[in-house]
Each structure stands twice: as structure tokens, then as C-alpha cells.
Amino acid sequence: MADMANLLQQQILSARADARKLNIIGGNSKAFMGRVASGEPLRVAGHSGIVSYQPVELVLTARAGTPLTELVAALDEQHQMLSFEPPGFGGGATIGGTLACNQSGPGRPWWSSVRDQVLGVRLLNGRGEHLRFGGQVMKNVAGYDVSRLQAGAMGSLGLITEVSLKVLPKPAVTRTLVFDVALQDAVALMNRRAAEPKPLSAACWLDNRLYLRLSGARAAVDATLSQWQGQHSGSPLSGSQGRLLEDDESFWAALRDQTLAFFEGEAPLWRFSIKSTAVNPDLPGNWLIDWGGAQRWYRGAASMAQMQQLAEAAGGQVSLFRGGDRQADVMHPQARALQLLQQRLKQSFDPDGVFNPGRLYSWM
Amino acid sequence: MTEKSKPDKARLVQLFRSFISPEYVIEDAETQRPYECDGLSMYCEMPLIVVLPDTVEQVQRVLQICHQHSVPVVARGAGTGLCAGAMPHAEGVVLSLAKFNQIISIDPLARTARVQPGVRNLAITEAAAEHGLYYGPDPSSQIACTIGGNVAENSGGVHCLKYGLTVHNILSVEMLSVAGEKLSIGSQGLDSCGMDLMALITGSEGLLGIVTEVTVKLLPQPEKAQVVMAAFDSVQKAGDAVGGIISRGIIPGGLEMMDTHAIRAAEDFAKAGYPRGAEALLLCEVDGTAEEVQEHIAQVESLFAAFGATSIRSSQSEAERALLWKGRKSAFPAVGRISPDYYCMDGTIPRGQLAHVLTEMQRMSDEYQLRVANVFHAGDGNLHPLILFDANVPGEFEKTEEFGGRILELCVEVGGCITGEHGVGIEKIRQMPIQFNEQELLQFNAIKHAFDPAGTLNPGKGVPTLRHCQEYRALETRPMPASTSDTGAA
Structure with a gap:
């Protein structure tokens, strides 16, 4: 020091x-x-x-x-x-x-x-x-x-x-709800929840599970929990009862620090920073969606040109975050004027x- | 700036009128008069020409012509700015973006709006309301000020502590460089690769480019908002109470303080029920879910009592909430009634220094024989001293300016800054060297040079131009590294 x-x-x-x-x-x-x-x-x-x-x-x-x-x-x-x-x-x-x-x-x-x-x-x-x-x-x-x-x-x-x-x-209270949801429904759901004036503080999808974190005053978190837990008729969540995630702090820490199993192994890790509502890029394989849809991680080999095209179609940018060829450019290619x-x-x-x-x- | 190819006014007017409707190329003094100043009317200048284009292509051609002939360009929104940032240049063109007033689209699910730069701040919130959404930053001029101007000044408002400034609430801009080249900065995602150009553009006071479109974030309207008003018999106690709320872990939607002069003026004007005898008044608004507001209001009330409030009143209805805010929101015009003129300053200080700064200010007020009233965005430390003066008294404005300059010096001395939300413009350019040393100012000049080598975008504003910066000027002749990729991506 x-x-x-x-x-x-x-x-x-x-x-x-x-x-x-x-x-x-x-x-x-x-x-x-x-x-x-x-x-x-x-x-x-x-x-x-x-x-x-x-x-x-x-x-x-x-x-x-x-x-x-x-x-x-x-x-x-x-x-x-x-x-x-x-x-x-x-x-x-x-x-x-x-x-x-x-x-x-x-x-x-x-x-x-x-x-x-x-x-x-x-x-x-x-x-x-x-x-x-x-x-x-x-x-x-x-x-x-x-x-x-x-x-x-x-x-x-x-x-x-x-x-x-x-x-x-720090928020007084934090709780996390988990729902069983397929990828295509998860994006719409995250965005719908984010548009409500509720104490949502994180929204992530992985392995067909949607995780919604609530943080804030105890009364606000409790009230939202009971509303969201029970409220699923007619939505893609029907059939999936929201349940409380035990030890949710460890889950969010592991997501934050990239120590979840998703991040293990040598396969290239791509980061898409795109419009939160964008249809997920049409690329079969392993995805993790964070930031309520605005940050999406993909594991697998691909060319920067292909990824650039997918990211731009989704209103954002891509980078090769970890692994792959790091002699080549790993950040989203820049327009000529911005490069200069x-x-x-x-x-x-x-x-x-x-x-x-x-x-x-x-x-x- | 070179004079070599500068055409005369008549030739420029002719050039502009070849692609802009003649009535929107204004050359006569009478029609130009409304453009001679912005909201800081002490600083006036008549421009060479005013243009009001209505397509991006027209703006592009205006810029190309001005660039070619080294003619200064001053962009202008609604002209509500408070630092003379939009004051015309005598040899330049005022580029009004007032006709770019369309909301292009609102995406309720993604919570974004694409808008033209001349759209009024409040119009975005009004248009988003049907979706239960609103635009966060709410400068007090929000009824009139435009989003383009908000980007130029990084405008704030009373809700900054919780919801941030303009820089936190926009996703992307379409802009034109000084040469009229299109640049797309930011994206529909929350960040972009590489250095953060969005941050650099926001608050750059029209010195780096002309914004032609903005994508803003929208927020869900809170379920409920409630305000607590508390009176104190000393500024110190009120300041401590603000600290107490924040220490308790509550981030209010708005947290405003007024001193005794401001309280009296506001009460006489708005009849909001403010205690006229108080030394300091706090307005603390809590917003969120109904349950959260209920929980926090109870905590705020008991904290204010514990910190020695002499009276406490919580709004029990929307009408009462609006009334309590009315006093604060009309504080400036209210002060305008008790003095022929007033001069609004905009320093920011660490909140803990408030009592010291107010004491020092009172001492200077006595010294200059000029009254000063204070309104304070207490949550984020942004102080607005209003110096009362009479412009008809010879020398009084000069005295006021000097007093104001010393207030800003005081703000820097206690660890604050010379402008929290109004910008530098022309008004505070003399104070820039108080906050920044020569090397820092040279770095600013170098950034400006990277965008606008000839210095024709809003010259004389924002950052003082230092004469001896050869090293930076030399950049222009330095060969660029060869490009390895030219993707055309934007």
C-alpha cells in the first residue's frame, strides 16, 4: 500500500x-x-x-x-x-x-x-x-x-x-426466484419484468432456467416475490412455479466471477452486448443470457465476421472475450470513420x- | 482559423439557400434577434447567419460548406442553456436543430426511444407515459429544453442522485463530424467495444460534433412517490440530516435544500406552506413500490425528527406532493420577484462542506453588499447560489460576476467543481484554469483537435484555447498508422 x-x-x-x-x-x-x-x-x-x-x-x-x-x-x-x-x-x-x-x-x-x-x-x-x-x-x-x-x-x-x-x-434484502423457461421465452420475460416498477436487480438465463433477483426494502421484495411467484397463468411461465433459490448469493457471485460451469473449458467465449429484446443470434450451442437480455455469452468456434453480422443484426457489438485466436482482432470491427x-x-x-x-x- | 477562402455573407446565404428554404436561412438582424443569446442573456452576440435545416443531409451540407470556408458553427437547441454555450459567433453560423422535433420510435419492451435532437425533454416522458415509462433526467427547463442540448450539456435535474445524468440515460447518438461525416456512436446494447466515446460526446458542449439523433433509455414509472418536508433552525442540522438519510441506506428520488432567503421567496410566490422562519428546508422524495415508499417514508420522518427538525410534513396526496414541489420548482422565478435581476451559479461541493461554504458565501455577500439565496441539490452536492443584483446600477453586474467567480473558486477549494450541470460555455471559461492545470487544459485541447482540427465547432466555448500547444498541433501532420480493417461497420 x-x-x-x-x-x-x-x-x-x-x-x-x-x-x-x-x-x-x-x-x-x-x-x-x-x-x-x-x-x-x-x-x-x-x-x-x-x-x-x-x-x-x-x-x-x-x-x-x-x-x-x-x-x-x-x-x-x-x-x-x-x-x-x-x-x-x-x-x-x-x-x-x-x-x-x-x-x-x-x-x-x-x-x-x-x-x-x-x-x-x-x-x-x-x-x-x-x-x-x-x-x-x-x-x-x-x-x-x-x-x-x-x-x-x-x-x-x-x-x-x-x-x-x-x-x-447495500439493499436491505435480496431474494432470487427461479423459473423453468426455454431460451426464446426467457428474453421476452426478462424484458417484461424489467418494464415493471419492481425492485428487480438482475435477470439471467442459463440451462433452461430463468433467474430473477429482487433487492431492496424488505416489504417491497416480499410483495414482489409473492406477486411474481404466483402470477403465471397465460404467460410462458404457466406450468413453471417460481421457486426461491437457496444460497442465491453464491450463484450471482459465480456468475459475476465467471466460475459457473458454463465458463469452464477451452472453447472460445464470445460476448454479445446487444439490444435487450433482440431475438437470440441463430447459432446453435451453449448460451448464457445476462443483464436482462443485454449481455449474452456464447461458447464455441466462429469467425469474427460471422459474429459481427449476428451482433449488428441484434443492434449491438461482439467481442471474443476469452480464448480463440488472440493475434487477430478480438473487438467488434469499427467503422472507418470511428477507427480514424x-x-x-x-x-x-x-x-x-x-x-x-x-x-x-x-x-x- | 484561416481567412484564405472565407466567402462573404451574401455568398454563404446564396449557398445555403440553394438547398434550404430561403425563409430558414436568416440573414437580417431583426429575425436573428431571438438567437443572440441563450438562457444566460447577459452574454449576447449577433451571428452572421442563422440556418434551420430540416434534414440530416441539409445539416451535412451546411457543415461541409462551413468546413470548407472555415466558418464557425454554433449548434442550438431550444436556447435554454445557462452558460452562454449557444451564444452565436459574430462571424459564424447558428445551426438551429429546432426542426428536428420528431420522436422516431418508442420501443416499450426494450424501454428505449429514438428521437431527433430537437425533441423536448418533457415530450419524451409524455410520449412514453402510455407505456408506463418515462425519461429520467429532468432539468428544470424540461418543458422547453431539447434532448440535443441535454446531450451537449450532460444535463441533470432533481433526480440525479438516484437516476443519473444524461450520460447514464442514453444509449447511442448519430452525429456529424465538423466535416459533415456521419458517425454512429454507441449501440442498442448497454456498452460498446473500446474507449467510451459516448461519454466523451456527452457534455462536450457542441465542440466535437453535431448530434442528429439520440436513443435514450426509458424507466418504468414508480408505483408511488411521496415527499417529506422538514424545516431546520440551522443549515448544519439540515446537512447532517441529509447525511443521516444516506447513511441509513436510503437513496431518495429527490433531495433538495433551500436556505432562508430562498424559502421566503418561494413561499411568497407559491404559497406551498413552507415555514417562513426556518433557516433551512429539506424536501425528500422517496419513490418505488407502494410498500417500499411506506417503509422509507416512516424512516425518513423519524430521522428528520432525530436530527432536530422543527417541523415535518409528509404529502398525503398527489396534490399535496405537487404543492410542496411547486415552491422549490418556482424558486428561481420567485427570487426573480424580490430582485430586479439574479445570477444563478452552479458549483458542486462535497456535501459535508455545505455549512462551511454557506458561511463563507455569507461573508462574501456582506463584502460585496449583494444578497444571495441558495437552492441546493443536497443529494448530489450541486449548489445553486442565486446572486441578487440590479443590472441598471452601473458596475453591479461586474461586481456580481466577480462574486460568482469567487464562489466557484471556493467550490474547487473544498474539493468540488465549477459546474455541476450548467456547463462551461463562455460563462465559466475563465474559471477553468482554477479547476484544471495547464497540462490538463492542453489535453482537452488535444482531444478537441482530434475531432475538429481547425477549431470551428463552437469556438471560444467550453475549454480555453492555449496558445502554446505546438506538440498537439503537430499531430495534424503526423502520418496515420495504416488501417488493417475497413469494415464499414457502424
Whole structure:
């Protein structure tokens, strides 16, 4: 737990001077993401620790290398949480990497993403300048939103050194209902439930089961449970009595951390981020639907061109999340105009291309 | 900006009229007059030309012509902005998107709406109501302001703490670059691959491109909403009570505070039953399922009592809820009645600093001999001090501006920022160097340069242009890396 910002700055300046490239590594829990890394390791894990945490302000600031586990422990004491439910990926995940890779868990459609909750960052750009954007307040519209721009950039714009986040109180009560439903009905059902003003906080489908999580005030959760449990005549749920899931916390944690059996094995893992109501891509095989239909996982070999077509037909994008050919591009192909724009943005932050060359796109 | 190929006004008018109806290419001063300012009327400028195109292709051609001739372009929605962000450029074109006022489609199951940029914020909620849905952000100008302007300013409202700002409530935009090239940013999914361009565009004040379509998220209307009003005999106690609610794990739909000047003005205006003698008033709205609201209202009432509220009143009907809000919502015009003019500031502070900031502000108020009333989005720390002045008194506006600038400095000093939701525009451009150092401002300039190398989109607004940024200018001549894929995907 230390402030290593000056040391990191020196490493960047020296790399820039010698035209060396750097590969940013935090907890090294997401090495499988993006394209194959190149460049010398720039280790950030030591730049760690909570800088400030004011529960009453709902704001937490931590150095980028701080493990999520440390943040969660501090929040637990105050009965608060990282509402975006970031995956721990074996426990090593840091807050900097979580933001850089824009990683959010099952509650994302209802409780926001890490990108939504970030209030400010400190960032070392490719010129070695240590910059501060955003702040520690909920509303801040001065200057461009450089903090949220980092979400998904995978370090291509600079080294995030500090992150300020909005945190939320934990819900008083959480319960999960399970129904037996086929895939084609599950998508419509999730969306219908999400359109009701009820305390839904996650909706997932796997192995012909639909999981609906309710979180909030006890009275609200209990009332919704009894309504939804019994209310199935005339719906695709008729014939399936909703039942309470025992130990539901473990289920959602396993979904969040990708430790469910679905995620095991070597088959390529594709992530579709698409319209929540989209008809599921016509691709036989193993699917998992999360985020109330807006995030869908597929296991199996396929070409990026084929997947791109399916994702676009479903109103969104696809990425090869894990496995497969990682020398090739693994992110949804970008339109020519957007590609040029992102290259120009990259140059504006990192003119010599010091950070994470080719990690996000082959052309960056 | 180069002057080399700048055509004269008559030539530009002729060019625009070749594809836009002549009456929508406005060149005379009288018809241009309504465009000389936005909601911050202290800052005025007459434009060269105003155009009101009604197709994306027309907007594209306007941009192409302006780009070719290095003519500044200032986009404009309803002109309700409060930072002079839509103030015209004397040598530029005002590009009004007012005619883009169609809701293209609403998808009730997916809970989204595709809308043109000139659609009014409230019109989206009204159109979604038949499906039991609404659009979250509700800036106080929502009856008039447009979604395009909301995207440009990342507008908020009284429900931000729970439902977020514009940036949290939109999925995608169709936009045109400064050169008129079409860009599709975001998707119908909740995120897109790579750096988050949606976030960069939102709140960019018309400096990076022209938005021609927006897809917004819609939320289910809460079953029930109820408001508790509580009066306190000190600002400190009211601030502590806000902290108490949040510590208890309740996130109210709205949580507003007013100081004694604002309370009196609002009560005289709206007759909402506010206690005129109170030092601070809190309005706490809880929404959700009927059961949840009942449970939380009881908790809020007992918390307010425990924190020393001198009176507590909970709305017992929709009419009473509307009445209690009426005072708060009319606070600005109410203050307008007790002073010839007022100047609304927009700083954000960590909530815990509220008492200190208000004390300091009172000290400055005495020093400048200018009264100040405060309304405060207490949940998210967004403070709106209203400085009362008389523009007819020589020098008083200048004094007011100076006072306002010092308030913003104070906000930054205590860990806050110079603007929570109104934007920088021209108004706060002088305060930008208080919040950002030179390297940070240069990085902003470099981002601007990546989108708009000639700097013709809304020049002079948002981010101060620094003179010595050769390194960034040099980018223009740097060869681009070769492209390995050109998919045409969007």
C-alpha cells in the first residue's frame, strides 16, 4: 500500500525517451482479455490503497492498483457496495483494471456500470504528465469526460493511477426466484419484468432456467416475490412455479466471477452486448443470457465476421472475450470513420504509442 | 482559423439557400434577434447567419460548406442553456436543430426511444407515459429544453442522485463530424467495444460534433412517490440530516435544500406552506413500490425528527406532493420577484462542506453588499447560489460576476467543481484554469483537435484555447498508422 505515482511517471518518461513500449499490468487477472500483450511490463499493483472514503458522501477514492477485495472489505463495514458488481477474476482484479476493461457484473442494467459510477480519475498520459479529470462529486460537467472515456480503452490512452467512484448502500434484502423457461421465452420475460416498477436487480438465463433477483426494502421484495411467484397463468411461465433459490448469493457471485460451469473449458467465449429484446443470434450451442437480455455469452468456434453480422443484426457489438485466436482482432470491427477518430484520440493522449500497443485493436 | 477562402455573407446565404428554404436561412438582424443569446442573456452576440435545416443531409451540407470556408458553427437547441454555450459567433453560423422535433420510435419492451435532437425533454416522458415509462433526467427547463442540448450539456435535474445524468440515460447518438461525416456512436446494447466515446460526446458542449439523433433509455414509472418536508433552525442540522438519510441506506428520488432567503421567496410566490422562519428546508422524495415508499417514508420522518427538525410534513396526496414541489420548482422565478435581476451559479461541493461554504458565501455577500439565496441539490452536492443584483446600477453586474467567480473558486477549494450541470460555455471559461492545470487544459485541447482540427465547432466555448500547444498541433501532420480493417461497420 503505497503511492508509487512518481516512480511510474519516471518509468513512462524513460520508456518514451528510449522509444520503448509498455504493457500495463495491475493484478494480472485480465491478461486473457484483448489481443496478445506486447511491451515491457509496467507493474501497477504496488500503487495501491484507499485514498479517501466518506460513506456519507457515497464516494470512494483509491489508487489504481488497489484490489477490489480491499475495497469491498472497506465498503462492507459501512454496509455499502460497489454497485457495478465487478468480477474478481480469481481475486486479483484491481479497480484500475476494472475501469480500463469496463467490467461490470449482473446488476449492471439496474445499478449502473463501473463507467457510470466513476466520478474522476488521475491519469499518466503518454507524455508522462500526471493529470486529474473529473473529481469526487456526483455532478461535474467541466471539461470533457476523460474519466469515463477510459472505460474499455484498456489502457490505450494512459495509465490510470487513481479512481474516484460513487458507491451505494447495500439493499436491505435480496431474494432470487427461479423459473423453468426455454431460451426464446426467457428474453421476452426478462424484458417484461424489467418494464415493471419492481425492485428487480438482475435477470439471467442459463440451462433452461430463468433467474430473477429482487433487492431492496424488505416489504417491497416480499410483495414482489409473492406477486411474481404466483402470477403465471397465460404467460410462458404457466406450468413453471417460481421457486426461491437457496444460497442465491453464491450463484450471482459465480456468475459475476465467471466460475459457473458454463465458463469452464477451452472453447472460445464470445460476448454479445446487444439490444435487450433482440431475438437470440441463430447459432446453435451453449448460451448464457445476462443483464436482462443485454449481455449474452456464447461458447464455441466462429469467425469474427460471422459474429459481427449476428451482433449488428441484434443492434449491438461482439467481442471474443476469452480464448480463440488472440493475434487477430478480438473487438467488434469499427467503422472507418470511428477507427480514424480513435487513432487520433490515441495520439492526443499517447503520441508515441507507449502504452499497450495493439492490445485493444491491431490498428492501435 | 484561416481567412484564405472565407466567402462573404451574401455568398454563404446564396449557398445555403440553394438547398434550404430561403425563409430558414436568416440573414437580417431583426429575425436573428431571438438567437443572440441563450438562457444566460447577459452574454449576447449577433451571428452572421442563422440556418434551420430540416434534414440530416441539409445539416451535412451546411457543415461541409462551413468546413470548407472555415466558418464557425454554433449548434442550438431550444436556447435554454445557462452558460452562454449557444451564444452565436459574430462571424459564424447558428445551426438551429429546432426542426428536428420528431420522436422516431418508442420501443416499450426494450424501454428505449429514438428521437431527433430537437425533441423536448418533457415530450419524451409524455410520449412514453402510455407505456408506463418515462425519461429520467429532468432539468428544470424540461418543458422547453431539447434532448440535443441535454446531450451537449450532460444535463441533470432533481433526480440525479438516484437516476443519473444524461450520460447514464442514453444509449447511442448519430452525429456529424465538423466535416459533415456521419458517425454512429454507441449501440442498442448497454456498452460498446473500446474507449467510451459516448461519454466523451456527452457534455462536450457542441465542440466535437453535431448530434442528429439520440436513443435514450426509458424507466418504468414508480408505483408511488411521496415527499417529506422538514424545516431546520440551522443549515448544519439540515446537512447532517441529509447525511443521516444516506447513511441509513436510503437513496431518495429527490433531495433538495433551500436556505432562508430562498424559502421566503418561494413561499411568497407559491404559497406551498413552507415555514417562513426556518433557516433551512429539506424536501425528500422517496419513490418505488407502494410498500417500499411506506417503509422509507416512516424512516425518513423519524430521522428528520432525530436530527432536530422543527417541523415535518409528509404529502398525503398527489396534490399535496405537487404543492410542496411547486415552491422549490418556482424558486428561481420567485427570487426573480424580490430582485430586479439574479445570477444563478452552479458549483458542486462535497456535501459535508455545505455549512462551511454557506458561511463563507455569507461573508462574501456582506463584502460585496449583494444578497444571495441558495437552492441546493443536497443529494448530489450541486449548489445553486442565486446572486441578487440590479443590472441598471452601473458596475453591479461586474461586481456580481466577480462574486460568482469567487464562489466557484471556493467550490474547487473544498474539493468540488465549477459546474455541476450548467456547463462551461463562455460563462465559466475563465474559471477553468482554477479547476484544471495547464497540462490538463492542453489535453482537452488535444482531444478537441482530434475531432475538429481547425477549431470551428463552437469556438471560444467550453475549454480555453492555449496558445502554446505546438506538440498537439503537430499531430495534424503526423502520418496515420495504416488501417488493417475497413469494415464499414457502424
